[in-house]
Amino acid sequence: MYGYLERVLAARIREFLRLRYGLELERVVLEQPPKVELGEYALPLAFELAKKLRQPPRKIAEEIVQGIGAVAGFSILEVAGAGYINARVDRGQMAHATAKNEQPRVEAHTGKILVEHSSINPNKAAHVGHLRNAILGDTFVRLLRYSGRTVDVQNYIDNTGVQVADVVVGFLALEPRSLAEIEQLTGQPRFDYYCWELYAKVSQWYTDKPENKSIRLKVLHEIEQGGNDSANLAELISTAVLRRHLETMDRLDIRYDFLPRESEILHLRFWDAAFQKLKASGVLYLESQGKNKGCWVMRRAGTAKAAGQNQGAELGEISEDDQKVIVRSNGTVGYVGKDIAYHLWKFGLLGRDFGYQLFYQYPNQHQCWISADQGEPEHPHFGAVEVIYNVIDSRQAEAQNTVLEALRGLGYRQEADHYHHFSYEMVALTPRCAEELGYQLSEEEKSRSYIEVSGRKGFGVKADDLLDSLIASAAREVDSRHPELSPSERGLIAKQIAIGALRYFMLKYTKSSIIAFDFKDALSFEGETGPYVQYAIVRATNIFRKGGLDPDVAASELSGQLSPEALDAFLSAETANEIWELWLAASKTAYVVDQSIVTTEPAHLAKHAFQLAQRFNAFYHRYPILAERDESRKNFLLVTAAVVRRELIRVLAVMGIEAPHAM
RNA sequence: GCGCCCUUAGCUCAGUUGGAUAGAGCGUCUGGCUACGAACCAGAAGGUCGGCAGUUCGAAUCUGUCAGGGCGCACCA
Missing domain, CATH: 1.10.730.10 (Isoleucyl-tRNA Synthetase; Domain 1)
Incomplete structure (x- = not known):
């Protein structure tokens, strides 16, 4: 009701200004007076008009109040202070409508929205940083659905990258096991924890002996190629870890509709289709000299064009520093290129589609689909949406903007305007929290306000561990307060409280604030929680x-x-x-x-x-x-x-x- | 070097499109349970909104500049 009455008042003011003064105001500023005794809405409008109308604000305000007459839903408009117009609503009417749950709707939107969030590398357990992403994304989905929008939730899976390759290397070089043994391991309750440790070990192994990295490159190529032992192992591991991620997020009531994977983007040759368009439009060009010789490059987002340049299609127009390599000199495409192709698909502009396979049936019966080379004949339709939101941390802003610029360069103006990088800051740990986890900190680190988590070092708070301790902590409280309830009832309540604490904790900070995670704050059930x-x-x-x-x-x-x-x-x-x-x-x-x-x-x-x-x-x-x-x-x-x-x-x-x- | 972000109470953070006396939680101190269960409430102390300059009737908010901090600028993803 509050927003509805605000729109009513703003529309009426705008109409009055048009008729009385011939003024067309783009937006009428409405706020709430410092005290409710003054009214429910305040308009500083007269201050703004004072110059245009060459009259004192107070006089203008009085003119408006007198001239505008009665407004439906309001009891009175009055002038206050130096020229504020305060509006009082009819409290009885507004309360009656609120009590009756009346919700005047604005025009319904029809276009579908795609929200992509989580996108955790399927090579290790999810940690607090991933929780922030998923909770922000899931809440945004709920916001959109509450306001009547149709939303597809996607979780992009990079199952062919170096991170998965590193765990494969771990199984091949550090802890050799047969495929059957590994398959058996993937069935363990928390296989993702096992990978967490193994991934850290492999990273240490590279650090100790940099020449070990040669295996990584070989494995990476095999995975991208497909149809070999490394690729099969990568598929086995990444799928098992992915299932664990879905289970972890399901604990928080976070579910997905579709899981597009990088392997299909490669196998179904999305890039070939995108490459044709990018070449034809001149967004990409073949560099013939310098360090990027032999690469297909485009202008990096955020770099300024020199005067007199138009699209940047001609040779040598972009300085080396401003170039982003999209296709390497060996002919392979990098991450940004794949992302451009993927985003063309999102907007239905690629001319190709994934195959679809049912992947996961949630306990609540919700179905989650996954991309496949050859899918099932019957499947829901994903992609070709009107608006997209990518929940990705702020460190990837430049890459996101480069994808956006590619869309612009291809002439997809409207789609570019509907492309939103939902950017947020990372979750780090307080020095105290890091020490609690058993990490030795240098004096310099101890003095910092936060320490960044590192999957490579196995340094971080795992999502399931955090949930477990939240539930245990809530259960202690519930058990002592409600001994009369059954264990299952108490368990349910403890779970609800734990999730309430965690989700609220991740949502109370604005996106631009770096969260310095600490168990003491996160486990608090008092105050702003x-x-x-x-x-x-x-x-x-x-x-x-x-x-x-x-x-x-x-x-x-x-x-x-x-x-x-x-x-x-x-x-x-x-x-x-x-x-x-x-x-x-x-x-x-x-x-x-x-x-x-x-x-x-x-x-x-x-x-x-x-x-x-x-x-x-x-x-x-x-x-x-x-x-x-x-x-x-x-x-x-x-x-x-x-x-x-x-x-x-x-x-x-x-x-x-x-x-x-x-x- | 270039780009983006941040700097508000002891600590952690809010502060919509510039608007009336800058707010909250935690912490500290003082009070309140015969219960619609105190995971709560009431009160106190605590701020030159990083500095300076500018725009404006009006700046925590916009512009410039300086200082401090962070992140990004791979033929990685």
Whole structure:
């Protein structure tokens, strides 16, 4: 409702300015006054117009307020301060609509959206950094779906790169085993942990003796080639680790629709199709001199063209430093080239498609498909979407932008505009956390605010380990507080709390903030945390349980007995501002969801969830509802609790967090 | 060297498109459980928003510059 009324007011103001002053404003700035006593919306509009109209702001504001007349949903517009226009809503009406769960929709979008996230190398266990990626991505998917969009979730699998090759080398050179033995190993519960260690060992082996790296190159070529022992081993390992990743993420309620793999991008020759287009359009050209002689290159994103150059197609136009090699002099294509081809496929511009095979059936029956050279005849359709979001850490910004520039260079302007690099910062560890994990730090490292994780060194917090300790920690609390519940009930609650804590922790920081991970912070269930919000919901639930009511139907049934006028009487009283602010916050779900999508910033949603819970906790403490003597007031307070509870559950659901029955 | 990001309370972070008195959590100190369960609430202390200059009626927010920190600039992915 909050966002809806904002749009109503903005549209009306814009219309008035057009008719009265002949002004066409692109955007009308609306904000919330510092205190709710001043109104629900504030317009600093008159300050902006003062210069254009050559009149003092205060006078303009008064003119607007007088001229605009009544606005539906609002009780009054008034001038305040040096020229603010403050708008007060009709509290009763707005609360009534909120209680009845009325959600005015804006126009429905039809185009499909593709969100790609996770994309973990399938050579070792997932760690905290991967969790941030997956939780950001999954939450963004939920945000889009909540606002009515159709979304495909993809997880790109680089199963032919050096990282997988290194584990293959480990099995071939360091811990030789038969294929049957390795196959048996892949069936172990946490095969990805085994690979984690092995990968670190191989990396150390290279460091000790750099000449060992020659094996890596040989294995890498064999894997890319396909149809040999190395390739078969890589397939076996990467598929097993991939399954483990799906299981780990499933613990957090994160699921995928499609897993495109690099092996198919190679085998199905996506690059050949892309290469033709890139050559024809002049995005790529063959360098004939210098260090990149014999390579097909394009301009690196972010490098400026010298004056007088157009597309950069002619020889020698791009200086060596500004060149990005797409095809090596030996004729093989690099990562960026494959990525360009893959993105042409995403937008349906490549003219080729994957084969599709059903790969994984989740316990909840959701199906996850994987790319295949020859797929099944019947399969869902992926790709050819309108908008894409790639959840990839900020270190790959330049590579992402180079792909984007290639699309632009090919003339796909609209697609380029719908290409979003959902960029976020990494998760590092605090020095204290690193020491807890048993790592020797130098004095210099101890003084730093964070230490970067390193898969190569086997240095990091594994995702499953973190989840395990969160669940164990939550279980201790639940067990001591609820000995009367069955072990399975307690287990479920502990799991919900653990996931709530973890997901909230990863979402409360803005994307541009580097998270310095520490067990103490992540294991906290107090203050600005997921469990704090969950606890507010449980408190609301308890009111209804003690009162013998069903909280889920209370909002709709009880609000039916309360007219807008009756609600207004409760909410417009001098002393009602605190409760009204709670209602106002509860009416903002759709508004905050939209804002989080537009800014690609799920942290807004997390902050909002916390603030709403905070207001509710204050309300809970101040108004003992069940002890209220006045029946109609008690009814009103119950509706308040029911509405806030409903919105809290809704907001948490968008964050992928469940509300426990008890805590 | 070039590009991108960051610098706000003791610590960790919010602060929408510039707007009314810069907020929260943690930590510290003080209070509150006969329960709609305190995983909570109330209160206190704590800030020249890295420095300087500029634009503006108005700057934590925009521009320039300096300082400090991070990341990226492979015929790796």
